[in-house]
Structures are given as structure tokens and as C-alpha cells.
Amino acid sequence: MSLELNKVTKRVGAEVHIHETSLILEEGSFNTLLGPTLSGKTTMMQLMAGLDRPTSGEIRFRGQDVTGVPVQKRNISMVYQQFINYPNFNVYDNIASPLRVAGMTGREIDERVMRVAELLRLKPMLKRRPSELSGGQQQRTAIARALVKDSDIILLDEPLANLDYKLREELRDELPRFFAERTRIVVYATTEPTEALLFRGNTATLHAGRVTQFGETGEIYHRPADLITARVSSDPPINTAQVSKHGNEVHIGQIRLPVYGGARNLPDGSYIIGIRPHHITPLARNAGAATIEGKVLIAELSGSESAIHFDLNGETWVSQSPGIHPFEVGSIATLYVDMNHTLYFDLDDRRVEGSE
Amino acid sequence: MANIVLRDIRHSYLPNPTRNEDWALKRLTIDWADGGAYALLGPSGCGKTTLLNLISGLLKPTEGRIFFDGRDITDTSPEARNIAQVFQFPVVYDTMTVYDNLAFPLRNRGIDKQQVDERVREVAAMLELETTLDERASGLTADGKQKISLGRGLVRSDVNVIMFDEPLTVIDPHLKWVLRSKLKELHQRTRRTMIYVTHDQTEALTFADQVVVMNNGEIVQTGTPIELFERPSHTFVGHFIGSPGMNVLPCEVKGGKALFAGQPVDSLNASACRGEDGKLELGVRPEFVSFVEDGIPVRVVNVLDAGRYRIVEIDHAGHRIKMRIPEELSIPEGAAHVRFAPDRTQIYRDGWVVT
Numbered sequence: 001m002s003l004e005l006n007k008v009t010k011r012v013g014a015e016v017h018i019h020e021t022s023l024i025l026e027e028g029s030f031n032t033l034l035g036p037t038l039s040g041k042t043t044m045m046q047l048m049a050g051l052d053r054p055t056s057g058e059i060r061f062r063g064q065d066v067t068g069v070p071v072q073k074r075n076i077s078m079v080y081q082q083f084i085n086y087p088n089f090n091v092y093d094n095i096a097s098p099l100r101v102a103g104m105t106g107r108e109i110d111e112r113v114m115r116v117a118e119l120l121r122l123k124p125m126l127k128r129r130p131s132e133l134s135g136g137q138q139q140r141t142a143i144a145r146a147l148v149k150d151s152d153i154i155l156l157d158e159p160l161a162n163l164d165y166k167l168r169e170e171l172r173d174e175l176p177r178f179f180a181e182r183t184r185i186v187v188y189a190t191t192e193p194t195e196a197l198l199f200r201g202n203t204a205t206l207h208a209g210r211v212t213q214f215g216e217t218g219e220i221y222h223r224p225a226d227l228i229t230a231r232v233s234s235d236p237p238i239n240t241a242q243v244s245k246h247g248n249e250v251h252i253g254q255i256r257l258p259v260y261g262g263a264r265n266l267p268d269g270s271y272i273i274g275i276r277p278h279h280i281t282p283l284a285r286n287a288g289a290a291t292i293e294g295k296v297l298i299a300e301l302s303g304s305e306s307a308i309h310f311d312l313n314g315e316t317w318v319s320q321s322p323g324i325h326p327f328e329v330g331s332i333a334t335l336y337v338d339m340n341h342t343l344y345f346d347l348d349d350r351r352v353e354g355s356e
Numbered sequence: 357m358a359n360i361v362l363r364d365i366r367h368s369y370l371p372n373p374t375r376n377e378d379w380a381l382k383r384l385t386i387d388w389a390d391g392g393a394y395a396l397l398g399p400s401g402c403g404k405t406t407l408l409n410l411i412s413g414l415l416k417p418t419e420g421r422i423f424f425d426g427r428d429i430t431d432t433s434p435e436a437r438n439i440a441q442v443f444q445f446p447v448v449y450d451t452m453t454v455y456d457n458l459a460f461p462l463r464n465r466g467i468d469k470q471q472v473d474e475r476v477r478e479v480a481a482m483l484e485l486e487t488t489l490d491e492r493a494s495g496l497t498a499d500g501k502q503k504i505s506l507g508r509g510l511v512r513s514d515v516n517v518i519m520f521d522e523p524l525t526v527i528d529p530h531l532k533w534v535l536r537s538k539l540k541e542l543h544q545r546t547r548r549t550m551i552y553v554t555h556d557q558t559e560a561l562t563f564a565d566q567v568v569v570m571n572n573g574e575i576v577q578t579g580t581p582i583e584l585f586e587r588p589s590h591t592f593v594g595h596f597i598g599s600p601g602m603n604v605l606p607c608e609v610k611g612g613k614a615l616f617a618g619q620p621v622d623s624l625n626a627s628a629c630r631g632e633d634g635k636l637e638l639g640v641r642p643e644f645v646s647f648v649e650d651g652i653p654v655r656v657v658n659v660l661d662a663g664r665y666r667i668v669e670i671d672h673a674g675h676r677i678k679m680r681i682p683e684e685l686s687i688p689e690g691a692a693h694v695r696f697a698p699d700r701t702q703i704y705r706d707g708w709v710v711t
Contacts, residue, residue: 036530134401166601169600198661237530302558
């Protein structure tokens with residue numbers, strides 16, 4: 001029982017919007033489509049919803065071929081980045097509208113509306129119009145409308161992107177709870193790795209119209225299949241460098257770093273290493289720490305964390321760590337790299353198995 | 357570049373404001389030094405854009421005066437104020453080349469060709485746009501276009517102030533990192549007076565030397581990022597800054613000692629707390645709550661993994677508390693004990709820190 005994309009592609013004229021993609025989204029699962037702007041997230045959702053037809057391949061839902069079945073004939077809800085509500089309806093009627101369209105009657109409508117209003121903390125404002133609500137309340141109303149009719153699939157296309165940072169944080173906290181109780185499939189598109197991580201569930205990373213990896217979110221973050229997936233799933237961006245491995249050392253120009261763990265067994269040669277910014281700190285914390293020196297480009301001190309941007313053999317690298325660590329622009333910073341968490345890729349950008 | 361002073365400013369969009377809530381900006385005074393990097397931070401509707409429009413001259417304050425370098429410019433037109441502004445959505449002339457886009461504000465002011473060329477190349481170098489100077493702007497990506505907007509803001513050397521209104525809101529997270537640090541680097545190199553308006557705490561705190569936190573048309577606290585993080589003077593600042601925001605818990609103070617749900621808690625300022633009136637609360641950030649052998653007994657309710665840290669939700673006597681635990685530390689299951697860092701725990705009365 002699932003939504004299945006089988007060798008689906010989408011071309012518009014000569015342009016490929018979605019390269020051949022096969023995915024199975026299980027019933028009751030929360031799936032994040034993670035990728036930068038124009039990576040194909042919205043197109044993918046439109047194909048899943050039946051708002052758009054694939055150029056080739058098929059889409060199956062609960063075993064049935066639904067390729068080309070329009071959205072009206074399928075039980076699907078969508079929530080967009082721009083909050084869409086009926087401006088002349090109050091919150092109650094906005095939430096009730098899909099039920100009325102479905103021909104439901106008074107008492108049943110009332111029960112369902114009150115239930116989602118409770119869940120989304122909209123009860124005190126049911127009589128208000130959208131214009132009298134904050135952005136967060138307007139988006140919660142749109143989400144309530146998507147939840148109220150018990151859709152088989154709910155698609156949310158960057159629903160928090162237009163909200164204030166703090167509201168985003170609050171809704172991000174609450175969203176998984178709204179979906180927890182039912183067996184429906186949830187698909188959530190975002191550009192933000194942190195969102196995907198906090199939602200857990202599954203993640204498909206997208207880049208230039210291609211799903212680079214699909215699986216459990218923690219797995220994608222800790223064991224990315226390739227360099228693009230590692231980049232797409234890292235915020236702040238992952239630091240990378242081409243290295244040559246000689247025994248238990250890797251060399252980046254004149255810089256020498258130790259190799260730990262399974263990576264010691266890799267044959268000598270050229271690799272690309274990836275080190276996330278929080279594994280480089282101004283304080284020696286771990287046993288696996290190696291020292292590097294870099295020329296400071298800028299130090300950003302946010303009060304809680306310090307992000308030090310520095311030059312390492314011609315590449316811009318970033319260190320991010322808790323606490324306050326001021327550095328003068330142009331000075332040489334001594335930093336500690338936790339080599340235990342280094343990712344190794346081959347020169348075709350595939351992560352090398354057994355290197356962790 | 358100029359020193360900017362706003363004196364006793366109030367603003368209302370209504371013709372006859374009477375009630376307190378009629379004011380979009382309640383009385384405020386600000387003194388910004390020449391060459392500083394400042395941020396206005398607050399939620400939608402807090403008055404930060406109104407304040408920006410007062411400085412640029414798009415709005416005239418209902419009350420109060422505005423000075424640039426001691427000169428009263430309250431009645432001066434926006435054009436005559438000599439301000440550069442960068443907006444949320446890139447403003448770019450698609451049919452022009454990158455070079456012409458950058459040169460536009462200078463040519464408009466009749467600056468000679470050689471000087472235009474020098475300035476354009478200097479700014480293009482700072483923003484790493486040198487290789488695209490001859491390309492049409494229409495072919496650029498969203499962040500490329502926003503770089504041009506930033507460049508146009510920086511290209512004039514005669515402006516009093518450069519104002520940024522949510523310049524990175526529509527930029528993807530990865531590029532945000534690049535542009536944000538670029539902007540800070542540019543400030544350090546040029547030392548222009550810059551005012552940055554945003555609802556995003558990370559942008560405000562990493563860019564500015566001084567951050568003005570606003571809520572409901574008022575300034576709640578002005579301070580360095582470190583001051584705002586370590587010593588929030590109001591629970592709103594504690595909540596709004598930090599991710600997750602500060603834990604605000606009910607408390608009582610007896611004989612100069614704070615008690616949270618019957619548990620004694622050491623704090624910075626409980627000894628200064630006198631009198632019974634008002635609502636007393638204790639504020640401690642998720643970063644400053646740690647697991648210990650012996651302390652406040654709690655139950656671990658939920659753990660969210662954000663990759664480089666985890667947000668741990670704990671419960672003590674029905675009160676939910678959030679902790680932020682780095683990747684390398686382990687988290688106990690079920691029953692545990694925690695401690696609030698005494699030098700990072702403050703007592704608040706009716707929202708304001710007790711002094």
C-alpha cells in the first residue's frame with residue numbers, strides 16, 4: 001500500500017525537468033524532498049498529485065495505475081508556500097470548504113473542523129477572517145484545510161518559507177504531530193537540511209532534477225551516497241578538499257592530516273574528503289583531533305556560536321562551534337579537526353564504502 | 357558616511373492617534389555611530405520596516421526629529437538624504453550587463469567615466485563578479501542577481517548609510533552562508549554605516565556589532581550579539597533570540613534564593629529580587645542546561661536530532677524544559693538530573709530582568 005513512481009521522467013521541450021526516477025513512498029510515512037531552488041521539488045510534487053503528467057513512466061497508488069488521473073479525481077491535499085485561503089470566509093468556513101465540496105453535512109463537518117482546529121490551535125480564531133490573522137495563523141488555517149478531509153496524500157511545498165524565523169521554528173516543532181496519527185502519505189518539500197533532520201522520516205535529496213539518494217533521513221546525513229547528497233544535506237555547507245592518501249595520512253598541499261577508522265584500509269591515492277563545519281573547532285575536544293592552520297577571512301560571532309571562515313590551501317572552509325571565539329580578519333587561526341567524522345569520496349564523487 | 361540620530365520618534369499611520377496601540381512606533385531614541393554595522397531584529401509587525409522608512413524618508417514621523425551628522429533631515433526628501441537601499445527581491449535591469457547595472461547609480465549622478473570604471477571594478481572584485489561583468493543580468497541565478505543589488509548599494513562612496521531590508525530572505529540556505537559572510541567582510545573592509553533589517557536572528561547576530569530587538573513598536577533591548585544571548589533583559593529577547601529560545605519557567609524567590617517547582621536554583625540576580633508583587637520567572641537557555649549526577653530530577657520526554665546537535669525535551673513536575681546537547685555528548689534515557697548554569701540563569705519580574 002503505497003505511492004510508487006516507476007521510471008518517471010518529465011521533459012518540457014528539450015529541457016529535462018525530472019530525470020528517470022523510481023521511488024516508493026509507504027503508507028503512513030513522512031517524506032521530505034530536500035534540495036535547492038529549481039532542483040525539481042515542485043515538479044516532483046505536481047507529478048505525484050496528478051497536477052502534471054509525466055513524459056514517461058508510471059505512477060501507481062495502492063497498486064493501481066494513476067498516471068494521468070487528474071488531481072480532482074484523486075484524494076489529495078496540497079499546501080503551498082504562499083498561504084492560500086478564501087479571503088471572504090472566516091477560519092471555520094475556510095477549513096470546512098473541502099468537506100462542503102465533498103457533500104458532507106452539518107454535524108459531521110462541525111466535528112471534523114473542531115478536531116483539526118484543536119490540533120492546530122485555531123479554536124480561538126474560528127470566527128476571524130484570514131486578513132485578521134498573523135502569517136503563522138494563516139498558514140495553520142491552510143494546513144487545517146489540507147488535514148480536514150482525510151486525504152490519502154498530503155503534499156506541502158515549502159509551507160514555512162514565508163514565515164518569520166520564530167514562527168517557522170514553532171510550526172516545525174508541531175508539524176510532525178499533526179500527521180502522526182494517520183496512515184496517509186506526507187510529502188514535504190524544503191531547501192533546509194535542518195528541517196529534514198528534525199522531521200526524521202525519509203528524505204529524498206534532489207539536485208538538478210535528479211533524486212541523488214532516498215532513505216531514512218539520519219542515514220542520508222551520516223552516510224551520503226555521494227558528494228552532492230552530502231552538500232545538499234549539510235547546513236552550514238560541508239567543507240571539501242581533494243587529498244592524496246599516503247598510508248595513515250592524507251595530504252592537502254603541504255597540510256598533513258591523520259586518517260582514522262575504516263579509512264585506514266583504503267588504498268593510497270586521490271580522494272575528496274568532506275568535513276562538516278561543526279567538526280572543526282578552536283578548542284581541542286576529541287582524541288581524534290588534528291591541528292590545522294588557516295588564514296581567517298571573517299569570524300561571525302552570534303553570541304551562542306562562532307563561525308570562522310578561513311582559507312585552507314586555496315579553499316574557503318568554515319568552522320562552527322558553540323561559544324565565543326573572536327579572530328581578527330587576516331590572522332592565522334589554529335583549529336582542531338575531528339578526523340573521526342571525515343567522509344571520503346572517490347574522484348567520481350561517490351562515497352567510498354567502509355571508510356567510516 | 358554619517359552618524360544617525362533618531363530623537364524621540366513616534367509614528368502612527370492613523371490621523372489622530374490616542375490609544376497606545378494606535379502607535380506603530382512608540383517613543384524611541386537611537387544614536388548610531390558613523391561606520392557601524394547595525395541590525396533591526398523583530399517579528400512581522402514589530403515596527404522595523406516603519407523605522408527603516410522613516411530613516412529613508414519614505415515616511416515622515418508623527419513626532420520627533422532625525423539627524424544625519426547633526427543636521428536635521430526630518431523634512432528632507434528621500435533623494436536628498438543620499439541613502440543606498442537593498443531590498444528583499446533583487447532589483448536588477450535584466451536587459452543591461454552586470455557592468456552597466458553596477459555603473460547605473462554612478463552614471464545617474466554624472467560621475468566621469470574613469471571614476472565609474474574604477475568603482476565598478478572595485479565592487480565587482482569584492483563580490484566576485486569580475487568574470488560576469490559583460491554578461492546580461494537576466495542570465496544570472498537568484499543569488500547572482502542579489503549580489504548585483506548588493507553591489508549597487510555599495511558602489512557609491514558618497515552615501516550616508518546603506519540599508520538592507522531582508523536582503524537574504526529569498527536566498528537558499530547554502531548561498532545565504534556565502535552572501536552573509538561576504539556582507540560582513542564588506543563592512544569590515546569599507547566601514548560604511550550599514551543598517552540591516554531582518555526577522556532572522558542568525559543574520560542579525562552574525563552581521564551586526566549592535567542589534568536593536570523590537571517588539572510591538574518598541575525597542576526591547578539594544579546590545580551586542582553576546583549581550584543579547586547571555587543577558588537577555590526581557591523574556592521576549594530570550595525567546596526570540598536563540599534556537600530553541602530561552603526556557604521561561606515559573607519561580608519564587610525566598611530569602612534571596614530562587615526556587616523552581618520547589619527546587620533551589622542558583623542564579624545571577626535572585627539576591628536583587630525584593631518585594632512580592634509581579635510575576636516572577638526564571639530564564640535559562642537550552643545551551644545552559646546540562647545533565648549532572650545530582651540536581652533537579654527530570655524525565656527525558658523527547659529527543660530531536662538536528663545532526664550537529666540534539667534538542668532534548670525534559671519534564672520536571674509538569675514543566676517542559678528544552679536542552680541543546682552537542683553531537684558528541686550522550687543523552688540518558690528516562691529519569692535523569694539536570695543543572696542550570698548559575699551564571700547564565702536570570703530572574704525576571706513581569707518579563708523584565710530583575711536588577
